[in-house]
Amino acid sequence: MHKLLIGLMLSTGLFSMQSAAFDFGKALEDAAKQKIEEVKNGGESKNESTTPEADALKSTTPQASSTEQAPAAPEAKAFNWKNPSKQEEIALGREITGSLLGAAPLVKDEALQRYVNKVGRIVANQSERADLPWKFGVIESADLNAFAAPGGYVLITKGLYLQLSNEAQLAGVLGHEIAHIVQKHQLKVLQKQQLVNIGAGLITDKFGKNNQIAQKAIGSGAEISARSLDKSAEYEADRMGMILAARAGYDAYGLAEVLQTIGQTNKSDNSVALLFKTHPHPDERLTRLGDSAGSQLDKLKAGKTLENRFYKLAP
Amino acid sequence: MKKIVNLCLLTSMFLPVFVLAGEPGTALKADTLRAEPFADAKSVGSLTKNDAVDIVNKKGAWLQVKSKKSTGWVRLLSVKRGGATQSNQVGGLASVASGRAGTGKVVSTTGIRGLNAEELKAAQFNESEMKKLESYELSSSEGKKFASSGGLSTASIAYLKGAQ
Ligand SMILES: [Zn+2]
Numbered sequence: 001m002h003k004l005l006i007g008l009m010l011s012t013g014l015f016s017m018q019s020a021a022f023d024f025g026k027a028l029e030d031a032a033k034q035k036i037e038e039v040k041n042g043g044e045s046k047n048e049s050t051t052p053e054a055d056a057l058k059s060t061t062p063q064a065s066s067t068e069q070a071p072a073a074p075e076a077k078a079f080n081w082k083n084p085s086k087q088e089e090i091a092l093g094r095e096i097t098g099s100l101l102g103a104a105p106l107v108k109d110e111a112l113q114r115y116v117n118k119v120g121r122i123v124a125n126q127s128e129r130a131d132l133p134w135k136f137g138v139i140e141s142a143d144l145n146a147f148a149a150p151g152g153y154v155l156i157t158k159g160l161y162l163q164l165s166n167e168a169q170l171a172g173v174l175g176h177e178i179a180h181i182v183q184k185h186q187l188k189v190l191q192k193q194q195l196v197n198i199g200a201g202l203i204t205d206k207f208g209k210n211n212q213i214a215q216k217a218i219g220s221g222a223e224i225s226a227r228s229l230d231k232s233a234e235y236e237a238d239r240m241g242m243i244l245a246a247r248a249g250y251d252a253y254g255l256a257e258v259l260q261t262i263g264q265t266n267k268s269d270n271s272v273a274l275l276f277k278t279h280p281h282p283d284e285r286l287t288r289l290g291d292s293a294g295s296q297l298d299k300l301k302a303g304k305t306l307e308n309r310f311y312k313l314a315p
Numbered sequence: 316m317k318k319i320v321n322l323c324l325l326t327s328m329f330l331p332v333f334v335l336a337g338e339p340g341t342a343l344k345a346d347t348l349r350a351e352p353f354a355d356a357k358s359v360g361s362l363t364k365n366d367a368v369d370i371v372n373k374k375g376a377w378l379q380v381k382s383k384k385s386t387g388w389v390r391l392l393s394v395k396r397g398g399a400t401q402s403n404q405v406g407g408l409a410s411v412a413s414g415r416a417g418t419g420k421v422v423s424t425t426g427i428r429g430l431n432a433e434e435l436k437a438a439q440f441n442e443s444e445m446k447k448l449e450s451y452e453l454s455s456s457e458g459k460k461f462a463s464s465g466g467l468s469t470a471s472i473a474y475l476k477g478a479q
Pocket of ligand 1: 176
């Protein structure tokens, strides 16, 4: 479900640039190289193995931001990968989401889309980032999945929507995606990867400074949806998503019910191939959620499931 | 290829609770079975990991389950729906064959290709779909209106810490 599942953990990304076919670093690298060639008009071929600069960047903490990042462009509206503004975050998310919509357009049902935006808004309002311009959509795909992109973009597939039976379950699924955005899970992966690439010289100064080009540096945005976050980010999104829905007044167990449903889907079924590739198995997610909850939710007032209001979509 | 979904879709539309009459489940971990759906209710037995159960009822955060030895209430997050092994389709099809098909839903996904990395890599930005998505954006106050029309009232609940 997910969410916009980007790339490998940094450490993996660093050391597997040349090997893994679906490595995010590789995609970035390709995009970067291509662009460098366009810009410089000469195929300067960099060694993409880990360089001292990359190592230095890797160990840099987010707070130590100002000094060693030479390409700080005084003149430019550089895309600030170190500390992107809210507007930059939204622009990046728009790029990624727009590409995903290119692969799977919105379901042509305005009432459905408006309904999902209402539920999503209620849940997002319970988060630390209620101020984002949250947007939710149901896309034409029989897959069981959901996606999030930086800046407040959340998409859920029609296939997953059809598995839901009440509003609390929808709230739980959207809550998981909202949590990814609130915690900037995808953004952090992109940032690290970009900074490493800049440091490693995969992205030239010129390249790194230009806002437009920086967006292109993520390669085909939608492909980021096919990447995994690390498992701890997924478990965190489950824990937060569950609580966000409960804060809104929904039954806290909507997300768990959806995981129970998805867990019954055969692993070899195409509809869950991407989800199972990018997320821990639902059984594992449920187990973790249960371990985290323990007895803490025992006193929770029962929330609403609102099946009567749930928007029914024809398959 | 068929995917069996034992979601009691129709049933749940009309009932306030998700009734899972006799649906098979599996214990995800060891836990206590209680006489009532409360943490301080009397213990009536226990489950060990991977125990097969029948889920007979649901109430809030609790499922009423029947194991070989006893019947009782257990936390919803301690039990998954379905059998222990998901490695092939036999389990799913068997549950249809055993008469549970009446409450289940069989979805054929034959011939459907899922979203995959290749496809996503080739995807082009779609401006008109994006504009549409943007047109659905709601303000925070519109959200609040929708919440109160559904009788939802907010509660302050702390996030859970991660389990080790
Ligand atoms: Zn996720």
